[in-house]
Amino acid sequence: MNKLSTLHDAVASIPPGSHVALPGFAIARCAMAFAHEVIRQGINHLTLSQCVGAMDADILVGAGMADRLIYGGGSLDRFGRLSAVNRGIETGTLAAEEYSSLSVTFRYLAGSLGLPFIPIRSLQGSDLLRNLKERHPDDVAAITDPFTGEEWLALKPLLPDVAVALVSAADEEGNAQIDGPRWDNLEQARASKRTIVLAHKIISTEEVRQHPDRTVIPGFLVSHVVHVPFAAHPCSLFKAYDYDADHIRLYAEAAQNPESMQAYLDTYVFGVPDHAAYLAKVGGEELKQRISADPQRGY
């Protein structure tokens, strides 16, 4: 089935209030083009989740699109903190449910396998767990190992409405290939009701069939396939393009207070009609040349 779509239509399929699983890890493979379009369309009251908080979550929170973030902590690596997320937590405008990388992973994993709950060693003895028990008592529980009688912590499966996957290549059915490490993205797609794929490259189903071991997200999970080159800019896509350090610095600076964040959004999100125009604005062909990855090194 041909699921090729525009980014506009794919994003428009998400109702306000949805739970969206985001693909980024800090400054790698973030769904920036997706986040921009969500902001342009004003799809708000979202719940966002990802194992390690990344720039895609930060800009969505900074633009006021998200009420809730389920994550394991995060940053922009050496470029700084997730300023919009942190400000949301500090001022109370964002309900953050804070876990660790593995505990969010296990919640997705349980969701992906249709498990009713999953036991875990993490979180015990921490203030992360104390907060979760106080504020989200429906998501964590004590359970007794029926084989040994030992007490364990159990987590509830995470079941997003839609996962967004930013991939190296996909065919028109959504069979997707990802170069490099995949962190939580495969479990996100399998736990979610459906997946929207942003592909740097569209390949033929014939090519998918030549390399079936490379298909990490099967097409039957996918509702929309969108061809968006450089969709992660200013973040990187392994083997396709490097991160744009200058623009990340510009974002990290802007995100530090609401006024400069708004100015950033006015310029780079509201100030352009779509991702092609955004790319033209941030550097166009010269940028693409500059950040294009060396196929051997991957960056």
Added chain:
Amino acid sequence: MNKLSTLHDAVASIPPGSHVALPGFAIARCAMAFAHEVIRQGINHLTLSQCVGAMDADILVGAGMADRLIYGGGSLDRFGRLSAVNRGIETGTLAAEEYSSLSVTFRYLAGSLGLPFIPIRSLQGSDLLRNLKERHPDDVAAITDPFTGEEWLALKPLLPDVAVALVSAADEEGNAQIDGPRWDNLEQARASKRTIVLAHKIISTEEVRQHPDRTVIPGFLVSHVVHVPFAAHPCSLFKAYDYDADHIRLYAEAAQNPESMQAYLDTYVFGVPDHAAYLAKVGGEELKQRISADPQRGY
């Protein structure tokens, strides 16, 4: 670390009474060369496990090496039943713990992740579960979902002493690549204390580093790497060689009673010193030519 070893030494590292996870699925990627060497060395009282019973388990049971089999049923596909396994069950010389494909998979998965138990929908309402409850009450238990109060079946993790992996290629550290579907093999390796790798081809660590996404068993799990071309004969290895239908028929016929099974073992296992001599006996270079896979089709 260079873990290259002879098949003799790799097999000799397994004490009698060990729990060995086998890689075969019916007549695909069975560890036949491994099974032959276990039989030659007389390493017995083994517990075997695999999700779908295959020819590697059948010959080990037929040679009297295994006391116990944990599996989800199995056959030689159209070539017939697992006659030695079935005879062991029928006569009571083999303690078989019968599950389904997914329930053994989930036991390995729980073992691979360090989970204390795993809930599952399968087995409920079946005589498989009735038998398990009666005969193996320590491996299955009722558990209450702490979030909904619903009753679930929980399975105990499976923790083999050693997994045997038959792979397309591996480097001397054991970083291994498998072409084609991988059924339960990745979870077996991760659940087991250690893994013995039988590789059709030895590649350099440099080549491993060129394709890190192809490493499906990481070297740090591996104790021995053995270079054994055509180790699955008469079964197939995807993209390397096809199954040998004539020899499978010969085995399936022989396995139907203890006398002909013994004659088969005398000829093809005890009658040869090692796998190279076995290959010479079953057809040598002519056989290798005949079953070599078309790289495009994979068989």
Added chain:
Amino acid sequence: MTTDYSPSELMAVAGARELKDGQIVAVGLGLPVVASFLAKQTHAPNMTILFELGVVDPEPIDSGVGLADPRVWYRAKVHSSFVDILGTVLHKGRVDVGFLGGLEVDQFGNLNTTLVGDPRGKFKHMVGSGGANDIASCANKTVIIIRHEARKLKETISFVTSPGYISGGSARADLKMRGGPERVITDKAIFGFHPETKRMQLLSIHPGNTLDDVLNTMGFKPEICGNIPYTEPPTQEQLRLIREQIDPTRMYMG
């Protein structure tokens, strides 16, 4: 209209009719493979076909001896694993239809693939479950394809490998199990299940058979409500696809 078709061909066509476009289908080897590929090549081009060991949507050009035969993995869109197929698709609840076969089926659609004879006395051990119990437990519905013989359609079966409606009525629902058998397709008739009793209920008789032919060759009396129609026969196009494209060597159709 033609009568030039075998009972197996009618069974495969009847199986194909149970599949809708866009569905995800878990398939074992044999007639279900023919039924699935037939549906995919006719009314259900966007159906997804799964094999438990880690194969999605293959396009074989040669027939295989079983799921372990690389011939049936050819040109798949995905090569993965049990966890991926049986875990994240089947156990997760995404499989719409699962096909099952067996040695014996009882009036409640419980299936035996494990043994013949008395498990507490002398018995012959057979194939066991493989993914069958998982499909019976986790698919949103199952379709059973089985030969119509008294030794196969039995009042009581020797072993329940894959549960149908268990002891009937609400027994399956009481165990909070999803799905259940929706159809039993034999070479003489098609059955559904009575909404209350969950006993097999005769839905149609294949052309060329009488009601007596059906009832005299099974080990229990199914529910029968009103007039029973004949099963719709295969079309010429369906027969052509089966014979020329899907199973030219008659590997699956026996």
Added chain:
Amino acid sequence: MTTDYSPSELMAVAGARELKDGQIVAVGLGLPVVASFLAKQTHAPNMTILFELGVVDPEPIDSGVGLADPRVWYRAKVHSSFVDILGTVLHKGRVDVGFLGGLEVDQFGNLNTTLVGDPRGKFKHMVGSGGANDIASCANKTVIIIRHEARKLKETISFVTSPGYISGGSARADLKMRGGPERVITDKAIFGFHPETKRMQLLSIHPGNTLDDVLNTMGFKPEICGNIPYTEPPTQEQLRLIREQIDPTRMYMG
């Protein structure tokens, strides 16, 4: 013998000394990367280095800005996932040593990377856990690397992101948690943990510092038993490797 080394270099070398050949080590970015690569290039060539997002044993030729930088994934032996690294290696119990850093550590080795200030009042939110809590909970031992300042080595920390020995004594064992912190390496000293109280215990003082230098710049008094030796300084070869090969641009050593 040379004194021509920085406190960071000594910390990296001390971290490397905690690693044995053949071990599996979970690493975050910064000094632990230098410590791990140094160990691997000297006494522990068969050590395995893991990054949580799905990277095993990379051989970077360029320094990265964090784990999300493809520069640090270069020439890895495995590219996989959180489930693979944090699930089947760390949670399974195969990680021998995990490195941790933080904003604050208390006398029981509990670490804060989440916030500064009072979480019930005004506070500044920071990075949070990432894989740190998982490493602290699941590794067979952890090594903490942190700057030696009173605002970092505190009697009470604002938030326990990653548990050490919790309230000390048997508190961690009572929760059936494996592992626990084994060393705290600062730029002035190395600490272990007292076997009974599980409070930080001074093991050695870096050359150039006095006991008072150590004690006056921390927020609690550690256990001190007997004479405290000086920390062994880096060798010329270790310094050469750090400066020429591992961190030539001083990206990690600050």
